[in-house]
Amino acid sequence: MIQVYEARKIITMNPSQPQATHIAVKEGRILAVGDLAAMREFGEIRVDGRFADCCLMPGFVEGHSHALEGTMWEYPYLGYFPRRDPAGVHWAGAQSLEAAQALLREQAERLPPGRPLIAWGFDPVYFEGARLDRLLLDEAVDHLPLVVLHASLHVMTVNSAMLELAGLHRHAEIEGIMVGDDGRPNGELQEMAAMHAIFETLGMNLFETVGSPTTLWRYGRVARNAGVTTITDLYNPLTDEGIAALKDVTADEDFPVRLVPAMAALAWSVEEGIKRLQGCLEQGNDKLYFGPVKLMTDGSIQGYTARLKWPHYHDGHANGIWNAPPETLWEMVEAYHQAGLQLHIHTNGDEAVELMLEALEGALTFWPKRDHRHTLQHCQVIDHAQLRRASVQGLCLNMFANHLYYWGDIHRQRTLGHERCQRLEPLASARRLGIPTAIHSDAPVTPLGPLFTAWCAVMRQTATGKTLGEHERLSVAEALEMITLGAAYTLRLDHLVGSLEVGKFADMVALDCDPLVSPPEALKEIRVTATILGGRVHDAE
Template identity: 50%
Template sequence: MTETNVFSARDIITMNASRPHATHVAVRDGRILGAGSLEDMEQWAPYTLTDDFADKILVPGFVEGHAHAMEGGIWDFPYVGYEDRWDPSGRRWEGAQSLEAVIAALTAAEARLDDAETPLFAWGFDPIYFGEARMNAAQLDSVSTTRPIIVLHSNGHLLNVNSRLMDMAGITADTNVYGVLKDDNGKPTGELMEMAAKYMAYRQTGNPFFGGIKTPSLLRYAESAVNCGVTTATDLFASFNEESLAAYVEASQTPGYALRLMPALNTIEQSIDEGIALAKRALQDNNDRLHHRLCKVMTDGSIQGFTARLKWPGYHNGKPNGLWNLDPDTLGELVLEYHKAGLHLHIHTNGDEASELMLDALEAAQLACPRPDHRHTLQHCQMADASQFRRMAKLGVCVNLFANHIYYWGDQHAAITMGPDRANRMDAAGTAQREGVHFSIHSDAPVTPMAPLFTAWCAVNRQTRTGTVLGPEEQISAEDALYAITLGAAYTLHMDHLVGSIEPGKYADFAVLEDSPLQVSPDAIRDISVWGTISGGAPHKAATRTG
């Protein structure tokens, strides 16, 4: 008979309502036999007792319902974000807290390149922290006029490029492409907003960020997950080219791989019929660590990038409304056809106009082809109001809220993008709960760091970077936040039968913590240290941070 292992802990928070706490959990063949007391474990004898975690807290492995596997490979490129960040190996990357510091970091990175024509890619740029200042092509030309430069904004929806890149792409004052930003004189500034405009740049250099995935990136993605207690994570905007599909299989079958991957097909990269065929073909690759079933729909853009679609009265500072990545009629057709095909949609909606459009589309799809328990999920859904949450509940639509936004950009949303009234209702977990909507919360890594305990802290406290409490009526309890990053997230992914709680038959996936998020004060949840994870019964230790 296969060996049985029993793990002991100071407390095991199971998220199983029939047995919420335990001190021991039995594991065989990578799955949970049962949880309870040491005496309860005798039914599984003979077993090996592991006391390595006897002084720690075990909780279900965290489920990151909105992140991107490029979190593993993006560290191959210079980081120019505002705050310090740590890569999967634990190395600290220093933030750039002024536009001048960004240019200096790019200049240093450019000097490390061997020849004059290799493209310089960088990521993490966030100009909303710099007031009215926007980076332009002339500033990037001071870094290089011979090599193309592409700087990805932290939100992933915008690029800044230099004149060399615009020359290569044929971007001029006469260019009439949605998202090519121009100054008052009609000259392109070098800022490219959303899909159509960004494609003009990537067509010249390739897209190292969203153009596909390779096995080394997926291996490092798993390292990032271990560091923060995540055992199941999405790749929520994936190219399903043959190389990427093969990489998912290779990574998932690598001995010791510590993550259950859930890629989501980028539905706007090909025709509707081709996308549905790709999504169904990928199902044959599924295994215990690879779970294809998700499809990602992109509607609008980013609130802090001013490309999200908002209902009246629009942006607080008077900026024009944002951009659609596909026209609304095409988006409606896409939702209908993927729904009819039985696929599981996760739909990017930042602005409330985008949420309204997609709720209309989902309602039409349900009327045309009723599907019980579809669990289509609105992702981010940051500006939804109470009436929209009521519609979600009625339609069986889930929501995955971007709680980290409250900390990272809450001050800017209150002052610049939304104004104080609407900012108070951003990422409204309290309303979702009151209206009976199944919800989870997320990081959108690498937009913000993957760290579910920090995400839970954001939902519980709703504090901005300056310490302002933004919408206390939308705060939720620590218990509900822990549910949102475990069983709640698993539900939105149709994975709650396999992960999200510690109960018999599920994967033996646990986060190993130094303290209990249910026992520390609410403001200390983000400070809980993560030892690592247990994935399929095998322990994996987090990297030690340096720098």
């Protein structure tokens, strides 16, 4: 007997048949899409009407997020914006330095003596006056080591106890270890190399906790509740233990998502990384897809660690820093491309975009490949000349649309100014040039929620309601394509997911109303009621 799901409307993302009312599933794949009469051609059917009042769509594809979303909620949230954790607990956030200090003081009192306190999500760009440093942290907590990870995940601030424990109070000359007027480390550590010293001292690296089964299960549940059926972990070190956890967790029939880990290139030498990733390619399953490699170039714009072309930062702040020397990044691009591996490259600033366009152009000249699908990630202020070069090179883009809401006001006033903010996340321009494009949340940097991400791309509103770049707005249909088929294309999975067509996985999301007829401004309010993965229903919580 064939299983058939009925809906008030099915949005297929299949241009040959954009809408339907019924979908037939066999052995976890789509057997047919159409009306009830088309379903009956297969003989005896069983119609499941639980979604009869819902709108079904292809399950959302989150092309840039991190399994750290499943780790960070083990620690107190110190962000500026209110947020809800996977258990449904509401965190009000901290809208002042005094509120942040009070929260840290309260959390420290709950810990056993000597145990370090780790908090996350802090965003210093929202606070006027003195920037968070070791002295301000000492006022809150001075009797135990304290680590505050910033929202961007590219910066942390630690107190004096943590600096001394790590021995960094003696190493002001190392890049990324920021110093105060007295020439001593002030507690702020920028980018991966400087932060690694803290993780090494603590005997744990947050970026490696993605290999924990507990983390992966929590990540899967968060994704399910957001309507996501295919998700990335776009900075996975692929340790032996992590690979084993990925295989075990995704092999469980109850795990609710398909997972695409991208190997963190900077965690390995080029030779080791290529060998490790190539060795993983055949170890996946229907819910685990190895293949991409993630390369980190610069940092974040709001953290002042992104690399911007002239005139650099609008408020005169010094330009950002590279996560590796430019020549090393260039060599890595050439090596991974020559090995036939797909690159997903973090490029926040337009100077980082420029470096990677030059490196990719050189690699493609010496080792041509037609369908490489190398993807520039974030590319928030990519300019129009760079967009045209990206189009010529056959690149994909995955833009951080949520940035418009969370940091648009800051960029307009402080980091980028008026003109560059009109092309912040230039989605419509990328579409006009025919560049395959996706949009993303970068969770846990911002909350995982593809419908909110789509709303950002359509409305382009900041947190204060201002519009940035109205000529770069997308239609609702275009935004929905970027969180389904567009994202699937950047992951080389568009033959399996992203649209509802015969032969693809029966991966769907059930929504309480139709996003194509709802007012565009209401897109972020649409509720996910369930996901369907391979024909199996997973109710949202």
